[in-house]
Amino acid sequence: MKKNPYIDKNGQAWPYGEFFGDGFCKFAYNNSNANRFFPKARQEALDLGYTWNDEAEHQPDATISGSELPETIEEVDESILKEIISCTTCERKYxxxxxxxxxxxxxxxxxxxxxLKCRENSRFNKINMPGLYDRVCMKCGINIRTPFSPDRTETIYCEKCYQGKFL
Ligand SMILES: [Zn+2]
Ligand SMILES: [Zn+2]
Known part of the structure; x- marks a missing residue:
């Protein structure tokens, strides 16, 4: 018979069926995607028990600037694999x-x-942030909360109307 909650050697309780604690995360808060959705200052993150990466990123010297890259892929050969390119937006090397x-x-x-970081950022800027909006069921008119913002064009139903329509 397994003990529930399991108490580890540090006295930390781990109840069955709960999420793992923050201590399980091997990524510093400022390196994780959590920081994109819930941005925190360094001290704020440390106070909550997260780790923070203060290490300065090692940046080699660039051999070519991103702005010097040819406009089409046909103009490039394998020698590009040896080049260290400097980003046109933030000058980080890649x-x-x-x-x-x-x-x-x-x-x-x-x-x-x-x-890579700038490309990742521009992709992130295109997604909807998680959140709930107060809206009205388009069938029966009751107030509901939905992840679809008011400017979305989808038809929004309350649970009852949705299930009445599709089940
Ligand atoms: Zn960049
Ligand atoms: Zn409804």
């Missing part, structure tokens, strides 16, 4: 990996002029 180069060539996509 390289093109061999498999990435093969894929870009296959899909006829030009080399990225931005670093």
């Amino acid at each position: 390289k093109i990996a061999s498999l990435e180069f093969d894929l870009l060539r296959k899909m006829n996509i030009p080399l990225p002029a931005q670093c």
Whole structure:
């Protein structure tokens, strides 16, 4: 018979069926996606028991700037794999990996002029932030909360009307 909650050697209780504690996270808060959705200052994160990465990123010297990259992939050969490219937005350095180069060539996509972080940021800026909005069921008119913001075009039903329609 397993003990529930399990108490570890530090006296920390781990109830069955609950999420793992923050101590399980191997990523510093400022390196994790949690910081994108719930941004916290360094001290605030440390006070909550998260770790914080203060290490300065090692940046090699660039051999080429992102703005000097050719506009089409046909104009580039394998020698690009040796280049250290500097991002046109933040100047962080990045390289093109061999498999990435093969894929870009296959899909006829030009080399990225931005670093991985900037590309990640621009993708993130396009997604909807999680949240609930107060809206009205479009069938019976009761107040509901939904992740669909008022400017969305989808038809929004309360649970009862939704189940009446689809079940
Ligand atoms: Zn960048
Ligand atoms: Zn309804």
